Amino acid sequence: MTTHPTTPFDGQKPGTSGLRKKTAVFMQPNFLENFVQATFNAIGGVRGKTLVLGGDGRYFGTDAAQVILKMAAASGAARVIVGQGAWLSTPAASNLIRKRSADGGIILSASHNPGGPNEDFGVKYNMANGGPAPESVTEAIFARTKEITEYAKFDAPDVNLTAIGESHLGAMVVEVVDPVSAYADMMEEIFDFKALRGLFHEGFTMRMDSMCAITGPYAVEILEKRLGAAKGTVVHETPLPDFGGMHPDPNPTWAHELMVEMMGASAPDFGAASDGDGDRNMVLGRGVYVSPSDSLAVIAANAHLVPGYAQGLKGVARSMPTSAAVDRVATALGIDCYETPTGWKFFGNLMDAGRVSLCGEESFGTGSDHVREKDGLWAVLMWLNIIAARGQGVAEILAEHFERFGRNYYSRHDYEALPVDQANAMLNDLRDRLASLKGTQNHGLIVENADEFAYTDPVDGSISVQQGFRILFEGGSRVVLRLSGTGTEGATLRVYLERYVPGPAGLNEDPQEALGPIIRATEEIVGIRARTGRAGPDVIT
């Protein structure tokens, strides 16, 4: 064991999902070591503890895993459970932490950000409940990064991470496990695999785009091997260090190959994609795109058809900018619906307290209390199980859902890389005018209320303020505006547009057209185009 002197690096402040930086930044001597040692120090050391370790297969992941193993050994950890090849999807890591009663875990990923020597890398610490560290812990880690003077690292050759089995690094056990099997077994407990095998046996066709990222091996094992979907159902199924140059973010813009196939004449019955680390999802039917907010609502309305939720849902939760489609389902089911700020971490307390079993966000995240992360393949299997149980395709399920609950037309418009000062000035100005907006008429829409969202966690009482601007119009339409917390260049303004149509008329419009009046009213009130000089949004989902 060697103790190495070191000096602090600036900017090792973990964000919502751990520390994310350009890979080259992480590869500087001592950068990773400092952050890992600060993490160990902040959690009271790792002596005698069991940790889970793995990541999404991106460039530098196996090197980082070797460093972390040697550091854990030097700090007295008892055991580290590592996915073979240093692979673990984020939901699979969350599951292993819980199933193996580990003290915590380290996930090596920058989620849906591209990977490679010139792209992004990330390190995230998860707690014993399997969920991301709360702010109190990430703040403590950050504080330690600023005062670090040394780190401990075991002097030893690299551990063989390619073969399953146990070895020792000093007194510490390194247990290399199949990254997929425990996760696939859990899915088998939740879903009706017999019905799903029947579905594929009857000729149901599907395309799963794993975007050269971590869900490939999981999807091949579950969909093709255990459920009998045709070979080749999963595409881009081999995780590559640079994701094959893909931007592994499952949305209509980045999963364009899948979009083209699903909107084309020879589309399969069902399509899905997941992101770099496997926690996001996008689902599609033949010729239909399912918005994440609608997906959450449909899953909530049909969850009882899935064995793991046959007893009903305890409650549901969504982030504030996510559409209120799921609220209508919750009302019909007579269960609670919580509205939280953006970020999966806000759901953890609600799940741990047994208040909700299903959560979702407009940012392509859906999940349940089976783990403490969102879960891309789980969402795909929810849809497949619902399709099998109802004997209907995606388009029919959506149409019936809208007929029953009405439709929350929804779209998100992103203005990327705005000058930070300009974006701040625009929103500060809106904040100053919020109170006076009430009652004003803009392009025919009357403002019923306007405020800035604040949240008091019902479990621990913690308060989060300034979580986005809400402008509610008479008739149930609204626009929400907030700055992205994950952007890497300048400021990204997100504009979330929503309009409720009860039906039966008007359930089949193009969302951008249905939202036209709100788009125009927003421009009149906020002046995004006028103030930024942009002709329109960069990304529309």
Ligand code: G6P
């Ligand atoms: C990450 C989190 C999500 C959150 C999203 C928001 O993906 O895991 O829970 O919804 O960031 O990103 P934004 O860029 O809108 O702040």
Ligand code: ZN
């Ligand atoms: Zn992710």
